[in-house]
Amino acid sequence: MRTLAVTVFVLIAVILAGNTPAMAQQVEGNKETVEIGLSTDTIAITSGFRGTDLTVFGALDNADPLIQRQGRYDIVVILQGPERSFVVRRKDRYFGIWINSESVNFQNIPASYSLASTRPLQDIAVPKTFAQLALGVNNIFYEPMPDGFNSSASLREFTKELPRLKLKQNLYSQRPGEVQFLSSTLFRATLSLPANVPVGKHIARAFLFRNGEFLRQSSTSLNIVKAGLEYRIYKAAHENSLLYGLFAVFLAVVTGWMGRLMFRKD
Amino acid sequence: MTGSGSELGIYLPIAEISVNIFVLFGMGAAVGFLSGMFGVGGGFLITPLLIFYNIPPAVAVATGANQVIASSFTGALTHFKRGSLDVKLGTLLVIGGIIGAAVGIYVFVLLRQLGQLDLIVSLLYVIFLSTIGGLMLVESIRAMRRTKAGQLATLKKPGQHNWVHRLPFKMRFRASKIYVSIIPILTLGAAIGFLSSIMGVGGGFIMVPAMIYLLKVPTNVVIGTSLYQIVFVTAFTTVMQATTNQSVDIVLAFLLMSGGVIGAQYGTRIGQKLRGEQLRALLATLVLAVGLRLAIELFVTPDDLYSIAIALATPGSS
Numbered sequence: 150m151r152t153l154a155v156t157v158f159v160l161i162a163v164i165l166a167g168n169t170p171a172m173a174q175q176v177e178g179n180k181e182t183v184e185i186g187l188s189t190d191t192i193a194i195t196s197g198f199r200g201t202d203l204t205v206f207g208a209l210d211n212a213d214p215l216i217q218r219q220g221r222y223d224i225v226v227i228l229q230g231p232e233r234s235f236v237v238r239r240k241d242r243y244f245g246i247w248i249n250s251e252s253v254n255f256q257n258i259p260a261s262y263s264l265a266s267t268r269p270l271q272d273i274a275v276p277k278t279f280a281q282l283a284l285g286v287n288n289i290f291y292e293p294m295p296d297g298f299n300s301s302a303s304l305r306e307f308t309k310e311l312p313r314l315k316l317k318q319n320l321y322s323q324r325p326g327e328v329q330f331l332s333s334t335l336f337r338a339t340l341s342l343p344a345n346v347p348v349g350k351h352i353a354r355a356f357l358f359r360n361g362e363f364l365r366q367s368s369t370s371l372n373i374v375k376a377g378l379e380y381r382i383y384k385a386a387h388e389n390s391l392l393y394g395l396f397a398v399f400l401a402v403v404t405g406w407m408g409r410l411m412f413r414k415d
Numbered sequence: 416m417t418g419s420g421s422e423l424g425i426y427l428p429i430a431e432i433s434v435n436i437f438v439l440f441g442m443g444a445a446v447g448f449l450s451g452m453f454g455v456g457g458g459f460l461i462t463p464l465l466i467f468y469n470i471p472p473a474v475a476v477a478t479g480a481n482q483v484i485a486s487s488f489t490g491a492l493t494h495f496k497r498g499s500l501d502v503k504l505g506t507l508l509v510i511g512g513i514i515g516a517a518v519g520i521y522v523f524v525l526l527r528q529l530g531q532l533d534l535i536v537s538l539l540y541v542i543f544l545s546t547i548g549g550l551m552l553v554e555s556i557r558a559m560r561r562t563k564a565g566q567l568a569t570l571k572k573p574g575q576h577n578w579v580h581r582l583p584f585k586m587r588f589r590a591s592k593i594y595v596s597i598i599p600i601l602t603l604g605a606a607i608g609f610l611s612s613i614m615g616v617g618g619g620f621i622m623v624p625a626m627i628y629l630l631k632v633p634t635n636v637v638i639g640t641s642l643y644q645i646v647f648v649t650a651f652t653t654v655m656q657a658t659t660n661q662s663v664d665i666v667l668a669f670l671l672m673s674g675g676v677i678g679a680q681y682g683t684r685i686g687q688k689l690r691g692e693q694l695r696a697l698l699a700t701l702v703l704a705v706g707l708r709l710a711i712e713l714f715v716t717p718d719d720l721y722s723i724a725i726a727l728a729t730p731g732s733s
Contacts, residue, residue, distance in 0.1 A: 196426040234726035238530050241720075246713045249530040254726050294726075307721075314723040345431075379666070382428040386661045394657025397665050398650045401484035401672060408676030409489040 180211040183357040184367050185226065185338075191372040192342075196379035200319070200344040203228065203263075207336050207355050216359060217333055223266065223273040223358040224328045225284060226338035228371070230261030230320075231349035234294070237307045237314065253307035254294040260347040261320045262286060263340040265327035274361040282363060284356060286312045286321050319343040348373050429664035430474045436670065438468065443482075443674025450486060450675070451682025453698055454638070456645065458483045458616035459547075461671060463540050463705050470667070472533045476523075477656035477663045478671070479615025480649045485672040486679060487617055487645045494639025501590035501636045505643035507597055508622075511604020512611070512648035519612030520655045527660070528727050537709050539614055544706030547620055551699035558692040579629055591632045591640075599629060604644065612652045617645035 185207035192203075205226055212222060238252040266273060270285055279285050291308045293299065299307070315321035320343055327339040338355070354368040375383075386393045424433045442464055450457035458479050465475035494500040526532040582596035603625050607618035622641040626632040632640065657663045 196428070235723055236530065236726040237721060237723050239721050240717055242716075246534075247715075247717055247720075248534055249722070252530060256726075310721045311723065314719075314721060317719070318723075379426045379428040382665065386429055386657065386663070390658040390661055391654065393665075394654035394663060397481050397657060397663050397668060398484060398653050400665060400669060401481055401650075401653075402488050404669065404672040404676060405485035405488040408485070408680065409492075411677075412680045 179359070179364055181213070181222075181357060181359065181364055182210045182367075183224065183355050183365055184208050184210070185353060185355040185369055187353065187369055187371055190370065191374060193374050193376040194342075194346070195377040196375070197377075198344055198346075200346070201342050203340045203342045205338045205340060205353055205355075207338065208334050209330075209336060209357065210334055212333065213359075214333070221360050223268060224336055224338070225264065225266040225270070225273065225356040225358070226328055226340065226353065227265075227284070227356075228261075228263045228340045228342075228351055228353045229259045230347045230351050230373075231259070232257045233260045233347070234258070235311070237311050239307075239310075251299075251303060251307075253299050253304060254296075255291055255307075255311060256294050257290075257292050258311070259289065260349075261343065261351070262289065262315070263321070263342070264323045265338040265340050266323075266325050267328045267330075267336075269325040270323075273358050274363065278358075278361070278363055282356065286316065286323055318345065320345060320347075342373075346373060348375050425666065425670075427470075427474075427664050427667050429478075429662060430470050430667060432469060434468065434470075434667075439667065439670040440674040442468070443671035444678035445674075446671075447486065447675030447678025448682035448685075449678075449698060449701075451679035451684075452686035453682075453695070454686070455698075456483055456486060456617035456619045457675065458618075459540075459543065459614070459620060460702070460705060462536075462615045463544070463709055465667075466537075467708065470664075471662075472536045473523075473527060473660060473662045474664050474667070476536060476613065476615035477653070477660060478668045480611055480652040480656065481663050481665070481668040482671045482675065483611075483615075483617040483649045484646060484653065486675055487619075487642045487649065491639065491642035491646050494636075494642060497639070498590075499636050500639030500643055501588055501632070502643070503586075504588045504591055504593075504600065504632070504636075505640045507586075507600045508604035508607075508640070508644040509647040511601035512608035512644055513651050514601075515605030515608025515610075516612045516648055516652045516655060517608075518605070519609040520652070520659055522609075523613055523656075524659055530724070534713070536614065537713055539610075541706050541710045541713070543614070544702050544709070548699050548702035548706055552696060552703065555692040555696040555699060559696070562692065577629075580631075591630075591636050593631055595630055603629070604648075607644065608648050608652070611645075611648050612655065617649055619645060 185205050187205060207224070207226070209222060209224070216222060234254060234256045235258050236252050236254050238249045240247045241250040264285060270279060279288050282288070283290055289312070291311050293304055312321060319341070322341045324339065324341065328336055330336045351371045351373055352368055353371060354366055356366045357364045425436050426433050442461070446457040446460045446464070449455070449460065461482060462475045462479040465479065466472050491500070523532065526535050579599050580595060582598050584597045585594055586597050587594045603622070607622055610616055610618050610621070619641050622644065623637055626637050626641065627634060653663055
């Protein structure tokens with residue numbers, strides 16, 4: 150369970166899928182391709198899961214040998230969890246008591262985000278490039294809910310706190326240097342799957358840069374599911390909540406009853 | 416977030432944290448022991464202790480209510496067999512209780528969406544624990560002084576009639592030998608039901624004195640009738656919490672209940688041998704200490720002023 154999902158994909162197919170606005174940015178006429186692969190499309194984690202590393206293998210093909218020797222190809226790999234709505238709250242002091250006061254709701258926020266790169270991001274390209282690609286913890290679009298009545302100052306404040314809180318919970322992480330070339334074409338990215346990784350569909354993306362310029366990206370998806378008795382209980386509580394509640398009552402009655410029987414024997 | 420990494424750890428599926436089995440079992444046993452010794456439900460101690468152990472307050476409250484069923488059910492059954500239970504009065508209290516609990520669950524959901532649930536739960540506990548602990552302490556110190564002075568401890572005899580008996584919609588309760596309006600009964604039931612859903616308690620500590628002093632119910636049926644109401648109202652609260660908030664953790668509840676059931680038996684035996692004001696003063700001090708600890712947490716500057724949670728209010732989002 151230390152290292153999950155390992156496979157090499159050495160395809161020479163040209164991947165031009167993707168419809169992000171950033172794709173318009175990519176340089177035309179280059180034949181380099183990047184491809185990543187996972188050995189499985191589903192990972193089941195048990196309740197004792199304390200977090201692990203996920204190794205993603207990938208291939209860089211049709212690379213220019215000269216640029217490669219100079220080490221000017223850079224790769225950034227991310228693993229992004231399912232999108233959820235979150236609320237960030239701030240406590241303020243009223244009559245000496247700390248009370249949640251102001252809050253901002255955000256929507257379509259990746260529940261988890263793990264990034265690995267060949268070098269620190271600032272050494273790979275200029276900040277503007279990453280901003281256009283929405284790549285990196287500080288460049289994710291933190292979209293406030295449209296129904297909010299928050300001032301722009303508080304929006305700015307809470308937008309800054311959201312990634313900080315996510316980093317603190319280990320749900321977001323950035324690991325420069327964790328993408329390593331194993332050969333001229335093969336690379337390995339080590340991403341983090343924290344203990345509290347959300348279940349659902351995760352998307353892995355690889356971004357290829359040459360001389361600070363974004364060339365291409367490719368992606369693959371990964372389903373994270375939880376297994377084990379504890380998760381079945383969790384699922385029952387959420388999907389059959391009435392039956393679950395009745396069972397909880399039944400269990401309490403039986404436990405009380407058993408106690409009485411034990412007491413009588415003495 | 417996870418605690419010790421030993422094999423004693425168990426993952427709570429709803430609270431979503433790893434805890435030590437023996438800590439929770441011991442917590443249940445200790446509170447069960449106290450409840451057996453003093454004849455109190457113990458719900459008002461379990462919920463704050465769970466909060467101290469980093470269980471989310473929403474889960475602590477819902478699971479607390481579930482746990483109370485186990486300790487009240489057998490007691491209610493015993494009283495039913497003995498006939499020291501007024502079913503008619505109890506049923507009216509249950510009806511009030513269910514209304515109160517339904518309102519309580521609604522308020523609970525609302526507070527959770529507003530992000531104020533943890534605060535309100537703590538505040539309610541601080542108020543109740545310090546009031547009850549304070550009253551108990553004063554009462555037991557007085558009793559101790561009386562014993563020293565060689566006087567007999569006599570309860571002030573409650574007057575035969577008060578304002579409650581002038582209210583309309585009167586009904587006769589044979590087992591309790593009272594003729595009283597249903598308004599205070601339903602109101603009392605509703606108040607207990609409300610507290611049961613917001614605080615995760617049975618509410619016996621309010622129910623018993625209210626029945627004796629307000630409704631003039633004879634003491635021999637008070638405990639049984641109170642337990643009867645507690646069983647049904649906490650059962651209703653558990654099902655409501657499970658369906659609206661999904662915050663009942665049966666693994667947690669089971670650990671607490673099994674500890675509690677065993678602890679209660681030993682508590683009852685010891686309690687029969689050691690009756691005394693000193694013991695009651697000890698319980699009062701404990702109750703006050705728990706209340707004080709909760710109060711301090713409200714005033715201490717948190718490590719992080721900001722917090723993040725899944726937004727609950729949005730329709731359509733999972």
